[in-house]
Amino acid sequence: MGESDATLQLVCAVLVLAVPAGLLTAVRPAAPRRLVTVAVVALIAAAASLAVDTVLSAPGDGPARVLDAALAGSVAALVAVLAALRLGRLGGAVFAVTWSILVFQPVVAAVVGSVPSLVQTVFGAVDYAGVLATHVAAAASLVVVSLLPVPSRQSVTASTPTTMGRAVVGTLLVTVGAAAWMVGVERVVNAATGRTLGNAVVGLLLGALVWALIERIAGRAFAPAGLVAGAVLAWGSLGLGVAFLSPMALGASVVIGVAGGAAVVVRAREGAHPQRRGALAVIVAVAIGGLILALLADGFGMAATGSTALVAGQLGAVIVIGLGSAASGVLCWALAAGAITMNERARSARAARAQAHEGSD
Secondary structure (H helix, E strand, O other): OOOOOHHHHHHHHHHHOHHHHHHHHHHOOOOHHHHHHHHHHHHHHHHHHHHHHHHHOOOOOHHHHHHHHHHHHHHHHHHHHHHHHHHHHHHHHHHHHHHHHHHHHHHHHHHHOOOOOHHHHHHOOOOOOOHHHHHHHHHHHHHHHHHOOOOOOOOOOOOOOOOHHHHHHHHHHHHHHHHHHHHHOOOOOOOOHHHHHHHHHHHHHHHHHHHHHHHHHOOOOOOOHHHHHHHHHHHHHHHOOHHHOOHHHHHHHHHHHHHHHHHHHHOOOOOOOHHHHHHHHHHHHHHHHHHHHHHHOOOOOHHHHOOOHHHHHHHHHHHHHHHHHHHHHHHHHHHHHHHHHHHHHHHHHHHHHHHHHHHHO
């Protein structure tokens, strides 16, 4: 990696932190100590990213490493919050930390770590903003969490309902953070920066509106949190090739990608696992975005070249990253389950000692 624009990288590193802030604004964990746990997870993930960059990257590009660390911490924080819905605070934290090290770091290195990236070399696929790591890898591993048994009978406090005001603020924060990453990942300001920024902002806000429209079409009551979900799905569908999408391709990617992902959630039967549906929706949105990119990307899409190779490459990359992340997610779940079991045994032992002490008195 060569030298980057230091100011751009450092500004984007700060703005990327708006992503977890936006989602936490919408979800709002019930207890302050959960926020502390999430912050610790983010710091560990950021430190792991810095360590990996130090070993694998050329020396001297500190601002770029800071941006990478900010993204790693942000994504790990989100995984911790979502995993905790099923595994509890401790289990979610252990899962997110191990996931960031064992899954996220290898995947992000494969998709944006070099030019050309490993994914582009092997599959011929494009992943401009690394959403195979931020979206597909996280979603596939969280599907594992939703499928495997909960190694604890502890109850997890439900989040408070999202108000319209919090949803709007959350959507704007996610838009700012995601746009910052899409711009910053290029490392310098160049001819594509304006288009990247414009596509990112317009696309994410459009995604929020598309989700609301799909809910209306499906006959469901409007849920403000859906605005944030729509922005996240739009980020996934656009991130593969945000710099290469014309206005028509941008609209197609967002509308079809978000609509396809939202349909997975809003058309689910009553009682369907929300975490699983949400994770699958993310994967669907990224896959559709990859297809639109393969068809309509400026200069190298099928419309320009007549070749179907990129179509196969984009789908193949999503499938392989998804399956690999799910398999690795099993190991992360096992480590989280082990931590929960050990913690419960320790608590039981302390309770037994306290009861014995009271009996002796």
